[in-house]
Amino acid sequence: MALTFVTSNQHKFQEVSELAVKRGIEVVHYKWRYVEIQADDLEEIARASAKEVSAQLKCPCFVEDAGLFVMALKGFPGPYSNYVFRTLGNSGILKLMSGVNNRDAEFRSAVGYCEPGGEPMVFVGRVEGEIAEQVRGQGGFGFDPIFIPREGDGRTFAEMPVSEKNLFSHRARAVDRFLNWFIELKR
Amino acid sequence: MALTFVTSNQHKFQEVSELAVKRGIEVVHYKWRYVEIQADDLEEIARASAKEVSAQLKCPCFVEDAGLFVMALKGFPGPYSNYVFRTLGNSGILKLMSGVNNRDAEFRSAVGYCEPGGEPMVFVGRVEGEIAEQVRGQGGFGFDPIFIPREGDGRTFAEMPVSEKNLFSHRARAVDRFLNWFIELKR
Numbered sequence: 001m002a003l004t005f006v007t008s009n010q011h012k013f014q015e016v017s018e019l020a021v022k023r024g025i026e027v028v029h030y031k032w033r034y035v036e037i038q039a040d041d042l043e044e045i046a047r048a049s050a051k052e053v054s055a056q057l058k059c060p061c062f063v064e065d066a067g068l069f070v071m072a073l074k075g076f077p078g079p080y081s082n083y084v085f086r087t088l089g090n091s092g093i094l095k096l097m098s099g100v101n102n103r104d105a106e107f108r109s110a111v112g113y114c115e116p117g118g119e120p121m122v123f124v125g126r127v128e129g130e131i132a133e134q135v136r137g138q139g140g141f142g143f144d145p146i147f148i149p150r151e152g153d154g155r156t157f158a159e160m161p162v163s164e165k166n167l168f169s170h171r172a173r174a175v176d177r178f179l180n181w182f183i184e185l186k187r
Numbered sequence: 188m189a190l191t192f193v194t195s196n197q198h199k200f201q202e203v204s205e206l207a208v209k210r211g212i213e214v215v216h217y218k219w220r221y222v223e224i225q226a227d228d229l230e231e232i233a234r235a236s237a238k239e240v241s242a243q244l245k246c247p248c249f250v251e252d253a254g255l256f257v258m259a260l261k262g263f264p265g266p267y268s269n270y271v272f273r274t275l276g277n278s279g280i281l282k283l284m285s286g287v288n289n290r291d292a293e294f295r296s297a298v299g300y301c302e303p304g305g306e307p308m309v310f311v312g313r314v315e316g317e318i319a320e321q322v323r324g325q326g327g328f329g330f331d332p333i334f335i336p337r338e339g340d341g342r343t344f345a346e347m348p349v350s351e352k353n354l355f356s357h358r359a360r361a362v363d364r365f366l367n368w369f370i371e372l373k374r
Contacts, residue, residue: 035235036225040270048222076274080267083227087263088283096275096282 002026004061006053008033011141012064015162019175023183030061042067042079042110043122050112050120062113062178066171068143070131071104081142090135090146103130107147109174123181125173132156140165189213191248193240195220198328199251202349206362210370217248229254229266229297230309237299237307249300249365253358255330257318258291268329277322277333290317294334296361310368312360319343327352
């Protein structure tokens with residue numbers, strides 16, 4: 001059983017592929033920087049993207065959209081995490097958070113799956129944590145070096161190997177929910 | 188001669204309407220928070236929006252997208268200025284710019300016009316300036332209170348009445364280019 005994952009992000013593909021293989025599902029990587037819509041809500045973006053890519057590729061496929069939501073910044077950078085990472089980077093978030101006591105944040109992920117002509121399904125995952133005082137770690141990608149998951153031992157996501165991050169990451173949770181549904185559907 | 192301007196922003200409508208009336212063109216306000224695409228480039232967003240709204244409304248219409256591009260922040264907040272204003276606000280930009288010597292910035296505007304089934308036309312305008320050290324003024328909207336246009340006398344856009352801002356704003360320049368083209372087209 002194979003599934004097509006549409007993403008331009010190699011890191012995402014590795015994380016998702018590792019999760020799927022454990023469930024006996026092969027994930028085929030279709031590299032494409034497709035156009036996303038602007039919305040404050042990841043689910044809305046994933047729903048629109050899944051519908052669009054499945055229509056254009058004419059095959060069932062899934063996408064994943066994720067973001068870091070910092071509570072003291074009213075959810076910023078949220079759905080625009082990719083753009084904000086490319087412009088402000090981790091140091092920009094740390095600057096915005098300097099002198100801020102409430103460092104609560106969460107990573108959210110939304111997986112969208114769609115078959116051509118069908119209605120998209122969306123599965124979400126989240127992980128609570130806090131913004132670190134400084135950048136730590138070489139692993140992961142994006143804002144991983146400044147995010148400390150609450151369920152962990154104080155290390156940032158960037159200080160963990162993918163297999164450990166996958167134990168409780170937002171992406172792993174959304175992908176697991178999707179795979180549970182998909183496996184049940186195809187039984 | 189009347190033109191339909193699709194926007195959910197009352198301030199934008201006022202600025203644009205004032206410019207059009209001077210040229211003998213009436214602007215009809217169609218209030219709609221349509222869905223925009225994500226792109227680093229305003230022109231691409233305006234082009235896609237114009238095509239989409241004219242197709243859905245089945246009439247010729249125009250849209251306008253604008254953003255503040257801060258050089259020291261690699262263009263941030265750029266096309267996501269609306270979201271960033273709603274989350275970080277003016278104080279967030281000032282915090283990011285604290286201790287930064289290069290305060291160069293520019294406002295950019297892109298007007299997209301399309302007739303149903305046709306190809307969109309895009310007209311751009313820009314105004315150079317710098318980021319103020321603090322919020323100043325009650326007029327305008329968005330990041331106007333922290334933007335000092337280089338051609339002015341040191342006041343921010345929010346310290347000017349609309350008629351004065353319209354003498355050299357990014358939006359006025361884009362709209363004027365559009366109106367010149369449109370008037371020529373309909374002659």
